[in-house]
Amino acid sequence: MSPLDALPLAASGxxxxxxxxxxxFTLAFHIVLSCLGVALPAIILTANYLGLRRxxxxxxxxxxxxxxAMGVTFAVGAVTGTVxxxxxxxxxxxxxxxxxxxxxxxxxxxxxxxxxxxxFLAIYIYGWKRLSGWAHFWSGVPMVITGxxxxxxxxxxxxxxxxxxxxxxxxxxxxxxxxxxxILFNPAWSYEVPHMILAxxxxxxxxxxxxxxxxxxxxxxxxLHRLGMLIPLTIALIATPVQLFVGDTAARAVxxxxxxxxxxxxxxxxxxxxxxEYVGGxxxxxxxxxxxxxxxxxxxxxxxxxxxxxxxxxxxxxxxRPPANTLLHLAxxxxxxxxxxxxxxGVWLAWAWWRRREVPQTPWFLRAVAISGAGAILAxxxxxxVTEVGRQPWIVQGYMRTSEAVTEAKGIWxxxxxxxxxxxxxxxxxxxxxxxxxxxxxxxxxxxGESDVPYGPPIP
Amino acid sequence: MTRxxxxxxxxxxxxxxxxxxxxxDFGAGLWDLIAGDAETGERPRALIQRSLTPVWxxxxxxxxFILVVLWTAFPEAFGAVxxxxxxxxxxxxxxxxxxxxxxxxxxxxxxxxxxxALGAAFALSSVLTPxxxxxxxxxxxxxxxxxxxxxDAFSSWLAPLPLLTGVLFVASGAYLAAVYLVCDAxxxxxxxxxxxxxxxxxxxxxxxxxxxxxGLFALHADAxxxxxxxxxxxxxxxxxxxxCGFGVLALLLVRGRRGxxxxxxxxxxxxxxxxxxxxxxxxxxxxxxxxxxxxxGPTLDAVLIVFVIAAVVVLPALGLLYWLSQRELLGE
Numbered sequence: 001m002s003p004l005d006a007l008p009l010a011a012s013g014x015x016x017x018x019x020x021x022x023x024x025f026t027l028a029f030h031i032v033l034s035c036l037g038v039a040l041p042a043i044i045l046t047a048n049y050l051g052l053r054r055x056x057x058x059x060x061x062x063x064x065x066x067x068x069a070m071g072v073t074f075a076v077g078a079v080t081g082t083v084x085x086x087x088x089x090x091x092x093x094x095x096x097x098x099x100x101x102x103x104x105x106x107x108x109x110x111x112x113x114x115x116x117x118x119x120f121l122a123i124y125i126y127g128w129k130r131l132s133g134w135a136h137f138w139s140g141v142p143m144v145i146t147g148x149x150x151x152x153x154x155x156x157x158x159x160x161x162x163x164x165x166x167x168x169x170x171x172x173x174x175x176x177x178x179x180x181x182x183i184l185f186n187p188a189w190s191y192e193v194p195h196m197i198l199a200x201x202x203x204x205x206x207x208x209x210x211x212x213x214x215x216x217x218x219x220x221x222x223x224l225h226r227l228g229m230l231i232p233l234t235i236a237l238i239a240t241p242v243q244l245f246v247g248d249t250a251a252r253a254v255x256x257x258x259x260x261x262x263x264x265x266x267x268x269x270x271x272x273x274x275x276x277e278y279v280g281g282x283x284x285x286x287x288x289x290x291x292x293x294x295x296x297x298x299x300x301x302x303x304x305x306x307x308x309x310x311x312x313x314x315x316x317x318x319x320x321r322p323p324a325n326t327l328l329h330l331a332x333x334x335x336x337x338x339x340x341x342x343x344x345x346g347v348w349l350a351w352a353w354w355r356r357r358e359v360p361q362t363p364w365f366l367r368a369v370a371i372s373g374a375g376a377i378l379a380x381x382x383x384x385x386v387t388e389v390g391r392q393p394w395i396v397q398g399y400m401r402t403s404e405a406v407t408e409a410k411g412i413w414x415x416x417x418x419x420x421x422x423x424x425x426x427x428x429x430x431x432x433x434x435x436x437x438x439x440x441x442x443x444x445x446x447x448x449g450e451s452d453v454p455y456g457p458p459i460p
Numbered sequence: 461m462t463r464x465x466x467x468x469x470x471x472x473x474x475x476x477x478x479x480x481x482x483x484x485d486f487g488a489g490l491w492d493l494i495a496g497d498a499e500t501g502e503r504p505r506a507l508i509q510r511s512l513t514p515v516w517x518x519x520x521x522x523x524x525f526i527l528v529v530l531w532t533a534f535p536e537a538f539g540a541v542x543x544x545x546x547x548x549x550x551x552x553x554x555x556x557x558x559x560x561x562x563x564x565x566x567x568x569x570x571x572x573x574x575x576x577a578l579g580a581a582f583a584l585s586s587v588l589t590p591x592x593x594x595x596x597x598x599x600x601x602x603x604x605x606x607x608x609x610x611x612d613a614f615s616s617w618l619a620p621l622p623l624l625t626g627v628l629f630v631a632s633g634a635y636l637a638a639v640y641l642v643c644d645a646x647x648x649x650x651x652x653x654x655x656x657x658x659x660x661x662x663x664x665x666x667x668x669x670x671x672x673x674x675g676l677f678a679l680h681a682d683a684x685x686x687x688x689x690x691x692x693x694x695x696x697x698x699x700x701x702x703x704c705g706f707g708v709l710a711l712l713l714v715r716g717r718r719g720x721x722x723x724x725x726x727x728x729x730x731x732x733x734x735x736x737x738x739x740x741x742x743x744x745x746x747x748x749x750x751x752x753x754x755x756x757g758p759t760l761d762a763v764l765i766v767f768v769i770a771a772v773v774v775l776p777a778l779g780l781l782y783w784l785s786q787r788e789l790l791g792e
Contacts, residue, residue, distance in 0.1 A: 068568075075564030078517050079557045085527045086553040089542030093609060096531050097539025101755030104532025108766040111528045112774060115521045119777045126514045126790035142777075167756075178755070180762040408610055409546045422554065426561055429578075433568045440570070 016403050018412035019091040022419060024388070026083055028381055029423050032203065033077030035380065037117070038151045039204035040070045041124075041143035043232050048140065050231075052133050058224045062231070064128055065441060066208065067140075069434055071125045076430050078118065080423075091412070095395050095405035098174065102167045103157055103396075105180050110153030117146035148197055152189075155196045159188030162387070163257055164396050187257060191250035192387070198243040199383065202342065203376045205236025210373030213366045221361065230359050233369060236376070237346035244339055248301075254390075255302045258397065259311035261390035264322040265332040266298055267291070271312040275299045280333055283325035285313075322392050331382035331389075338379040342372060463764065464754035467533035468743065470767045472736045474529055478522035479732060480636065480725050483629070485516045487637030489559065489586020490630065491660060492579065498572065504641075505579075507653050509567060511644045514790040516563065518781055523556075525770075533763045534753040536607070537743045544611035545599055548592040548622075555589030558582070567792070590633050591626040598625025600744060601735065602683045607748035621678040628671045632728055635664035639708065639724040646717050647786070658712050661724075665712075669705055672731065685746050690738035697737060701730035 044066045051060030085107075089096050096103070123131075124140040131139065160166075166182030167175045212229035255262040262268075267283040268275055275298035281291025299308040313321050322328060345368055352360040395402040461469075488508045495501030495508075531538040542549065562582030566575050595617040599605060604616040616622075638661035645653035679687040690698065704727035711720050743750050754760060784790050 072564055072568055075517060075560055078520060079560035082520070082524060082556050083553050085524055086549060089527075089531065089538055090546050090550060090553075093539040093543035096542070097536050097609065100531040100535025100538055101533070101759040104528060104535065104755075105759060105762045107528045108532050108763055111521070111525050112766055112770055114524065115518070115770070115774045116777055118518045118521050119774070119781045122514045122518055122781055123784060123790065126792065127784070129791055130789040176756060178759045180758050407543055407546070409543065409613065415550060418554075422557060426557065429561070429565055433565050436569055436571075 015408070015412050016406045018416055019406045020402065022412060022416040023087060023091055025416070026080065026087060026419060026423070027384065027388075029427070030077065030080040030084055031380060031384065032377055033073050033080060034151070034154075035200040035203035036070065036073045036207075037077050038147040038197065038200035039235075040066065040073070040208075041121075041140060041147055042201070043204060043208060043235055044070065045137065045140050045144060046235065047227075047231050048137050052137060056227075058227050059231075061224065062228050065437075067125050067128070068437060070121070072430060072433055072437075074118075074121055076426060080426075081114075083419075090409070091407055092395065092405040093407050095400060098400065099167075099396055101175050102164070102178050102183050103160060105178070105183055106153045106157035106160065109184075110150050110157075113146040113150035113153060117143050117150060120146070147200075151197050151200060152193050155193045156184055156186070156189040158387070159192040160184075160186045161395065162186075162192070162391055162397050163188035164399055169399075188253070191246060191253050194246050195243070195250050195383070198239045198246060199376075199380050201239040202236045202243060203373075203380055205232040205234075205239065206342065206369075206376040207232075207373035209233035209236065210370050213369035213372075216361065217363065217366050217370060226359060226361075229369060233349065233372075236372075237342075237349060240339065240342050240346050244343060247336070247339065252302055255310065258391070260313070260316045260321055261328075261386070262302075263311055263313045263316065264325050264328045264390055265386050266310075267325060267329045268298065268310055268312040269314055271309065271315040273299055273307045273309045275302075275308075275310045277301065278329070280330065283329050288329075320393065322390050324389055328386060328389055331385040335379045335382035335386065338375045338382075342375065342379075345369070345372060462751065462754075463757060463760040464533070464750050465741075467529065467754065467760050467763050468736075468750045470763065471526065471529050471533065472733065473767075474522055474526045476729055476732050478519075478526060479632070479728055481515070481519035482522055483590060483633040483728070484636040484640050485512055485519050485633075486559070486586045486590045486630075487633030487635065487664075488512055488641065489563075489583045490634045491637060491641070491657070493583030493587060498576070503650075503653060504656060507641060507645060507648075507650070510791070511641060512563065513567065513792065514785045515781060516560075518778060520556075520560065529763060529767075533755050533760055534743055534750070535755060537748055537753040540605050540607055540609035540611075540744060540748065541596070541600065543609035544605045544613070544616050545596050547613050548595045548599075548617050552589050552592035552596070555585040555592065558585035559589055587630055590629040594626035594629030595622040597629070597735075598622030601625070601679070601686050601739065603685070603745045603747065605744050605747075607744055607752075619682065621675065621682045624671060624675045624678050628668060628675055631664055631668035631671050632731075635661060635668045636724055636728060638664050639720055642712075643717060643721055658715075662709065662712050665705060665708055665724075683745065685742075686735075686738045689740070690734060693740075694734040694737045697730045697734035701727045701734065704730060 044063050047059045047066065048063035050056050051058075051063055120139060120142040124136065124143065127136050127139055160183055163186045165186050166179040166184075168177035170176045209229045209232040212225050212232075215225050216229065251262070254265075264283075266275075267278050267281065267288045269285065269287060274296050277294040277297035278288040278291035279294065281288040296306040299306050299310060302308050302310050313325075348365065348368070349359065352358065352365075391397055393401050393403065395405045488511065492501075492505055492508050495504045527538075530541075558581045562578045562580075562585065566578040566582055569575060569578065599617040599619070599622040602619060602621040604619070604622070605611050638657045641657040642654055642661055645651075645657060676687070676690075679690065704723045707723040708720065708727065711717075711723065739745050741749050741751065743753050755763075781790075
């Protein structure tokens with residue numbers, strides 16, 4: 001008997017739930033950092049470009065500070081990403097053992113992108129002092145490309161789990177032949193990948209903007225803060241309408257490709273046309289309780305006509321229906337709701353800019369920007385809940401159940417508890433470190449010496 | 461050579477590069493750990509921090525590379541290793557988190573108390589992580605991972621050979637790190653630190669040699685297949701490793717700096733490939749052969765193509781990073 005058997009939680013035996021919770025938690029933590037890894041380089045380089053092009057010392061200072069902050073978030077992201085690579089094997093050894101040769105290809109490519117990004121990130125972050133202005137700028141450009149490439153690789157691996165293809169199984173269920181291109185360019189990549197890349201730009205943009213909005217609400221309304229809010233906010237707000245379009249396309253594709261997931265997220269019980277769209281509410285097998293019903297809208301959204309037939313959960317075998325329908329439904333609604341609210345924020349900014357050529361600085365606008373970062377992260381998490389919980393009970397849609405994939409190892413709940421504590425400390429210290437960096441910068445500003453500026457024009 | 465063998469060569473190449481670069485970063489953490497209190501340890505810690513800062517994340521990526529190649533090219537072996545050795549692997553993962561975060565946070569924060577605590581997390585996990593990784597390699601060599609996985613979670617690695625391999629990993633990392641730091645101190649014109657790390661390189665080199673010798677006895681006892689191939693097919697590599705090791709000792713004693721790093725690296729490279737040759741044709745001796753565990757041909761082709769692209773794109777970029785770093789063009 002192994003010592004772990006003695007642990008009370010290990011004895012509960014629900015490895016599947018424990019492994020899913022652990023995976024979900026570590027993924028939720030990491031995905032925020034990966035958004036920063038994907039999108040911060042472009043935001044930083046925009047400021048860097050403006051700084052070089054227009055001799056703008058404020059923009060230059062912002063780029064330099066953001067790159068220092070990215071140094072911290074990238075390091076945390078690198079280690080939490082490594083934990084996920086370990087978890088693939090530690091939690092789902094049967095999935096990796098059986099499908100690693102198909103699922104893994106995208107990750108081999110991701111390795112290339114991540115490697116290149118880590119190298120140029122180091123050159124960029126530590127190159128401020130000794131590299132010349134434009135050489136330094138260009139040393140950062142590969143990060144933008146590799147960030148997007150890395151996001152493509154990881155998300156296409158996930159979209160393969162949703163729409164697996166490009167492999168042949170033998171009688172024992174072992175993969176005997178693979179077609180790498182079909183695996184990489186599975187039917188779901190074309191909407192999942194852009195959806196996530198845009199999400200990364202929204203999360204990073206709104207998050208950075210929200211930090212400066214909070215500063216402005218606290219009375220720090222200098223040009224540095226206005227610019228620090230405007231650059232990331234503009235990038236995020238450009239991504240937002242495109243995101244709503246891509247998301248709408250994605251939802252229609254899911255209705256087509258994964259009807260069980262779609263029925264779960266829209267709480268559709270009976271297959272048929274004239275489907276009502278329910279906003280909010282609790283899903284039960286007898287219908288949706290407490291929702292705002294909009295007749296026929298769901299059919300319209302899926303097929304642009306009330307006659308569109310949409311599959312309901314009742315037509316799907318009980319053991320192939322996704323669990324936690326209310327969670328799925330509310331997560332989907334929350335994602336769409338936040339996305340719409342962020343779109344309105346963009347309309348607000350565009351209107352104000354058109355009227356006055358100035359960023360609105362009213363408290364209500366700043367408050368809206370201040371919560372936009374948290375909102376974007378919430379939408380990101382909700383989106384992944386829809387994707388991942390909605391695919392259950394499958395780990396590889398139609399081919400392997402999550403229950404078949406899970407490890408037999410003991411003590412997963414125990415590990416989950418440990419990881420919770422570890423990540424709580426990690427997140428807390430990361431925030432404290434970033435705050436102490438920002439405090440130090442402010443103190444430097446108040447003191448006379450702007451020793452922070454390595455090159456570029458002197459500060460008046 | 462089959463495609464599967466080529467994929468195994470790629471895997472070993474990744475492991476070699478991880479040992480040479482990532483392993484040395486862990487070793488530097490050990491020297492950081494035992495550098496003494498804040499005052500006496502300040503200079504060695506400053507040198508360690510300067511040397512590691514721009515490169516440790518890139519060096520770390522070789523580990524991701526190993527994992528990805530293993531699960532893509534040899535999925536069954538990956539599943540078997542993970543479902544058996546999950547305890548040391550999970551502990552190594554925790555160590556990776558603490559090491560990376562501790563290091564990144566320590567240099568971004570200014571209060572001495574916080575620096576101490578984060579430094580301790582970085583340094584201590586720099587010792588534990590390679591130790592647990594070593595136990596994993598030792599357990600595989602000892603044949604304690606069954607081909608279909610789910611081997612015993614504890615007896616598989618709590619055995620002489622895995623534990624010795626763990627110590628060997630720690631010692632070799634410390635050895636490489638000390639040698640690299642000697643050269644960094646030399647370049648910076650810091651004779652005091654040069655002497656400081658020379659003494660430590662000698663000690664670590666001797667320690668690694670002794671542990672390797674003990675490991676040979678453990679191999680003889682617990683991994684007969686690997687042992688027998690190591691002393692026949694692997695003999696040239698073992699010899700190279702020993703010669704390189706003595707070369708480093710001699711250079712350290714006469715204060716030679718030219719060729720110091722290549723010789724130290726050579727000693728480690730020869731051991732890693734000696735292990736590979738000794739295991740051949742098994743991935744998990746003696747239950748799973750490379751050919752049995754290999755992915756279908758097109759997947760292996762994809763891995764080979766990725767490796768070629770890595771050689772064309774990543775290696776020059778990495779070279780640029782090291783070049784800039786060695787010329788002191790990168791810094792806080």
